[in-house]
Amino acid sequence: MQRERILPISIEEEMRDSYLDYSMSVIVSRALPDVRDGLKPVHRRVLYGMHELGLQAGKPHKKSARIVGEVLGKFHPHGDTAVYDSLVRLVQDFSMRYPLIDGQGNFGSIDGDSPAAMRYTEVRMKAIAGEMLKDLDKETVDFSLNFDDSLEEPTVLPSAIPNLLVNGSSGIAVGMATNIPPQNLREVVDGIIALIENPDIEIADLMKHVIAPDFPTAGIIYGYEGVKQAYLTGRGKVVIRARALVEVTQKNGRESIIVTELPYQVNKVRLIEKIVELVHDKKLEGIADIRDESDRDGMRLVIELKRDAVAKVVLNNLYKHTPMQDTFGVIMLALVDGMPRVLNLKQMMEYYIRHRNEIVLRRTQYDLTAAEKRAHILEGLKICLDNLDEVITTIRQSPDAPTAQSSLMEKFGLTEIQSKAILEMRLQRLTGMERKKIDMEYQETLLLIDELRSILANPQKQMQIIREELLKVKDVYGDARRTEIVPQEGDFSIEDMIAQEDVVITITHDGFIKRFPVSGYRRQARGGKGVAGAQAKHDDFVEHMFIASTHNYILFFTTRGRCYWLKVYEIPEAGRTARGRSLANIMELQPAEKIRAYINIRNFDEPGFIVMATGNGTVKKTGLDEFSRPRRNGIAAITIEENDELIDARLTDGDHQIILAKSSGYVVRFPESEIRSMGRTAMGVRGITLDADEKCISMVTTKRFDTTLLAVTDNGFGKRSRVEDYRLTKRGARGVITLKAHEKTGAMVGLLDVNDEDDLIIITNNGIVNRQHVSDIRLTGRNTSGVRLIRLMAGDIISALARVPKSDEEIDPDSLPENPDGQIDLF
Secondary structure, X not given: OOOOOOOOOOHHHHHHHHHHHHHHHHHHHHHOOEOOOOOOHHHXXXXXXHHHOOOOOOOOOEEHHHHHHHHHHHOOOOOHHHHHHHHHHHHOOOOOOOOOEEEEOOOOOOOOOOXXXXXXXXXXXXXXXXXXXXXXXXXXXXXXXXXXXXXXXXXXXOOOOOHHHHHOEEXXXXXXXXXXXXXXXXXXXXXXXXXXXXXXXXXXXXXXXXXXXXXXXXOEEEOOHHXXXXXXXXXXXXXXXXXXXXXXXXXXXXEEEEEEEOOOOOOHHHHHHHHHHHHHOOOOOOEEEEEXXXXXXXXXXXXXXXXXXXXHHHHXXXXXXXXXXXXXXXXXXXXXXXXXXXXXXXXXXXXHHHHHHHHHHHHHHHHHHHHHHHHHHHHHHHHHHHOHHHHHHHHHHOOOHHHHHHHHHHHHOOOHHHHHHHHHOOHHHHOHHHHHHHHHHHHHHHHHHHHHHHHXXXXXXXXXXXXXXXXXXXXXXXXXXXXXXXXXOOOOOHHHHOOOOEEEEEEXXXXXXXXXEHHHOOOOOOOOOOEEXXXXXXXXXXXXXXXXXXXXXXXXXXXXXXXXXXEHHHOOEOOOOOXXXXXXXXXXXXXXXXXXXXXXXXOOOOOXXXXXXXXXXXXXXXXXXXXXXXXOOOEEOOOOOOOOOEEEEEEEOOOOEEEEEXXXXXXXXXXXHHOOEOOOOOOOEEOOOOOOOOOEEEEEEEOOOOOEEEEEEOOOEEEEEEHHHOOEOOOOXXXXXXXXXXXXXXXXXXXXXXXXXXXEEEEEOOOEEEEEEHHHOXXXXXXXXXXXXXXXXXXXXXXXXXXXXXXXXXXXOOOOOOOOOOOOOOO
8 A cells, every 4th residue: 555645845835826826816817908809707707698598689679587607607707796797887887988798678877776687688789798708709819727627718819909999808816906987988099190100209209199098987087197197107196176157046046056967986866965065064064955856867866055055165075075076096907918917008009909900910810811712722623613513523533522522633633622622512603604703703713712811911001000900999889088177276288278379370382390470560551672581591481471379380381281280389480581490390290291371270179161272273171179189190181183283271161252363363162062072082072163263272261251362373473353243153164254364464373251350461482471452442343453552673583472450550570479469360
């Protein structure tokens, strides 16, 4: 009998080793999400179990108990409560920013109500959950054996949506915890695409896309410093406030605080209990009554105040003493290659991109293998069809199928797979039509193989596929931000430290930009010689000029139809005679791209449209909100043909009139309603018909019928006519004459809408700036040559025009006033 071997071990060592094993099991297999799909094992198993049961979106719901039993019996040997609670969370729209499961029945509420028992509720997957499991059957992820080695389960899901970022996660492991806030899907996709396009992008630039967490219960993020720290380091404290407003009750004239949104994960019933407790203990004063008037249309918590109470003071005390202001402690901890790591915003996106790249590679390889197998079989079928009589004879002379297969392989050099396919082929495939189908399928399969191989060999194509799939997900499932961000008292941005004033922005032909106070240009009498503005160097000259507030956004539209943006205060300030700074050092312009137009925007929330015109007479209208997230490297505003370029872009409200001018002196006027709104990448429609030697040189948008049109030629002549002198026509007409252009006047170079309250600024190629009253230019009929506006030196011509408000003061052009008088308009 063999003696039993006993190894002595200290209890301290055994406890340490056992506890470490338990800790790692909890960390890796229970409490922390994977950085790739953002799921813990139990959530992954719930979704996979529903996938196996065929509970996709659009299919009938099934009892939750059925899913819980499936997951318990096959993949997750823990308590049924743990599985059901996890399933319930995936249903709750107040817990998940983008719920993954569609439920029928009681799944709890924001009041803290418990869900109904699993035997009463029913579930199926939402469409967005299908994106998590997309291509799972194409060997895109690794599978591992379940707890009893009888089945396989995925170690991670393909996850076509960046689930960890958009839905967040929370969990307590051993010695560590994670608390990742949810984000807005549109913002996250924009951020990931920005990272794909520029792998060296800074986190600060990513935060221009992913602005802040976006909670399912909305609320208000109070202060931005915590968000910034969370995104930069992976840890931070985000302060969230309830949304509250003050109403006056009609009956008794008392004020009430109405709460419509609560901080994330705040229980409404417990909040009410806390407020009642504080009022009873006299720690909160001024509250007369509290009522919960919430219904299926939304939350409405009414806190009625006493007559002498100050609503602002009561509200501040509620924020201070109750969960109406809460702190979300961000810890962006996730499993990376099986190890827990705290990640910043960029790292989380990088690991997701790496995961999706692997999915694309494995899916493409799977499709390639399948296509090569199919092409191999089709090659055999083609050999059969090319030698049809001999193949039939061979088969008929064979005593059995194995012999026939061997004979085919020997006679025609076929493989076992090809010969088997020939033997299994139906006789109808021998018809002429079917034979053509085989040839077509073979050619299509070869093209598919070439495309799949090129994807595997080209990382740029892989990134493009990831980008396109993310954009599709964004279009289908993306929605507007719910959580508002407001600055905390004491939080200052760079904008707070910059004086708000109106400035002149000038851009030269070679792309140099500067800002300068508008009043620095002295008004002169009509016909004067002007004062020196930006000094031209070599052949450079001032080509664009516009007016804007330092706190505004400026959208820059280029000749190639792309849109860029800057804050006005980001434009360098320079003296009146300086050229400024190269746009190439401020914006990432593409080669041979020049700024052609601009739009001055205070914010993008107001309704409006951008109307654009090109030199070939094309016009296009696009909603302003489509330009709300421009990038430093530009976005497409309009598709431009090879021999065309953008000449102007204007902001309208949908009810303007469009006036287009040709170089020959003709103008067409038509309602904006004749242009339908299109997407950013559309080409537009015909605005004015041109002859071979004509170009469309200006666009005016106006709603004012008391205004006049000022036409200017390149030799310094101009004339004013009333807008009503130009009859309203259909879009695409040839136009009516507005100015007789001949050798003395030169070609028409610009058309502005002006009135007697405006001043005109003229800029020449040599950098001369002239300012004069528009009222000094008399009104004339359409069919005239006009009057001389400025005396030009030999070889000099007009390069740009601007309209500014009339100034009655003579101001020293060398002075730099902080606050110029009057409201500045754009031309």
